[in-house]
Amino acid sequence: MTVYSFYIFDRHAECIYKRRWLPRPASITGKSSRPTSDTPIANGLTSISSPSTRSTDDDAKLIFGTVFSLRNMVRKLGGEDDNFITYRTSQYKLHYYETPTNIKFVMLTDTKSPNMRVALQQIYINLYVEYVVKNPLSPVEHPGGVGVNNELFEQSLEQFVTKVLA
Amino acid sequence: MPVYSLIIINKAGGLIYQREFQPGLRKLSTNDYLVLAGTFHGCLRKRSVHAITRSITPKIPNLAFPNSAAAPTTSTTPATPSTPQTAATAAAAATSNTSTPAPTATATATATSNLASSRLESASSSTSTYPNPSAPITGLETLETEKFRLTCFQTLTGTKFLLFTDPAMADIEGIMKTVYELYADYVMKNPFYQIEMPVRCEGFERHLGGYLRGRA
Numbered sequence: 001m002t003v004y005s006f007y008i009f010d011r012h013a014e015c016i017y018k019r020r021w022l023p024r025p026a027s028i029t030g031k032s033s034r035p036t037s038d039t040p041i042a043n044g045l046t047s048i049s050s051p052s053t054r055s056t057d058d059d060a061k062l063i064f065g066t067v068f069s070l071r072n073m074v075r076k077l078g079g080e081d082d083n084f085i086t087y088r089t090s091q092y093k094l095h096y097y098e099t100p101t102n103i104k105f106v107m108l109t110d111t112k113s114p115n116m117r118v119a120l121q122q123i124y125i126n127l128y129v130e131y132v133v134k135n136p137l138s139p140v141e142h143p144g145g146v147g148v149n150n151e152l153f154e155q156s157l158e159q160f161v162t163k164v165l166a
Numbered sequence: 167m168p169v170y171s172l173i174i175i176n177k178a179g180g181l182i183y184q185r186e187f188q189p190g191l192r193k194l195s196t197n198d199y200l201v202l203a204g205t206f207h208g209c210l211r212k213r214s215v216h217a218i219t220r221s222i223t224p225k226i227p228n229l230a231f232p233n234s235a236a237a238p239t240t241s242t243t244p245a246t247p248s249t250p251q252t253a254a255t256a257a258a259a260a261t262s263n264t265s266t267p268a269p270t271a272t273a274t275a276t277a278t279s280n281l282a283s284s285r286l287e288s289a290s291s292s293t294s295t296y297p298n299p300s301a302p303i304t305g306l307e308t309l310e311t312e313k314f315r316l317t318c319f320q321t322l323t324g325t326k327f328l329l330f331t332d333p334a335m336a337d338i339e340g341i342m343k344t345v346y347e348l349y350a351d352y353v354m355k356n357p358f359y360q361i362e363m364p365v366r367c368e369g370f371e372r373h374l375g376g377y378l379r380g381r382a
Contacts, residue, residue, distance in 0.1 A: 020224075022226070073205060076194060078191060081312075082311050083312050086310050087219065087309040089303075089305055090298060091303055094219075
């Protein structure tokens with residue numbers, strides 16, 4: 001299973017963390033070029049394909065718009081307690097998890113991946129709450145990703161995705 | 167494991183058929199169904215959710231096989247409406263269906279062909295490829311929630327079938343195929359049916375009801 005990218009949106013619809021992975025991690029991404037939410041594009045992926053495509057900023061906005069309208073549509077159809085879980089196209093699969101505090105976790109994987117709702121929930125409980133929410137130096141809100149881009153969170157997320165989900 | 171409802175959207179994005187087979191989903195107003203149809207309208211100009219789900223397809227840098235992967239990517243693009251060949255037909259469809267003034271249609275055509283050329287350019291420069299280069303890039307195909315599953319099937323002519331079923335339902339593709347066959351037999355072959363207009367065909371209603379209710 002391949003994870004392509006991962007996004008966190010806060011309740012103000014702002015992208016507070018984004019991360020992209022290459023299918024072959026050894027090829028161009030070095031340890032030093034580990035991207036944070038402050039420097040969204042640091043690895044070779046975007047520097048190669050950026051001239052003719054959108055930036056990751058725009059991608060995050062498009063993804064938020066998509067999950068937001070799908071979530072609203074699902075609530076209209078299935079009732080207030082229904083939750084949008086995932087959608088699939090011929091090329092990729094998008095998984096969605098929303099916490100009770102309206103923080104939205106989005107992950108893009110390949111189409112053959114199983115249901116990742118539990119994985120996103122684990123990222124929230126074991127990584128986000130532990131390393132971001134419980135961090136005394138982290139602000140309550142995270143404008144521009146402040147507080148989320150700490151080393152502990154990013155390293156453990158990296159480990160979780162490469163070791164647990166691989 | 168019931169089929170909740172079926173929606174058919176014509177290629178201009180209009181709702182032409184909507185029927186509920188089993189209660190389970192909440193009733194929407196007609197306006198909400200029209201909004202839902204618009205959400206799945208795959209036209210690039212409208213930037214619907216369906217089109218956006220296609221445009222956020224992740225790109226993978228193509229390092230190992232620079233030449234071999236470029237060919238499948240280019241060969242798959244004719245299936246998507248963003249190619250120059252289909253751009254002309256799309257513009258023609260826009261003019262005939264919605265009676266848009268000609269300048270808008272040409273603007274759309276140029277916009278689409280620009281987009282197509284940029285996509286072809288990115289494919290031919292062979293720096294990146296799509297995750298599944300053998301399949302055409304499509305928009306949303308299935309959507310799952312806790313209570314229902316939505317399957318979206320787009321015919322080659324651009325008509326979309328949205329089927330709302332139970333999440334545990336098996337062989338939705340088979341059901342969709344039968345629904346499409348019924349549509350072809352009882353709607354498209356009906357000499358009194360006006361193309362692109364709301365479907366009011368008794369034979370279709372009867373057979374569809376018999377087929378989908380029998381599955382509950």
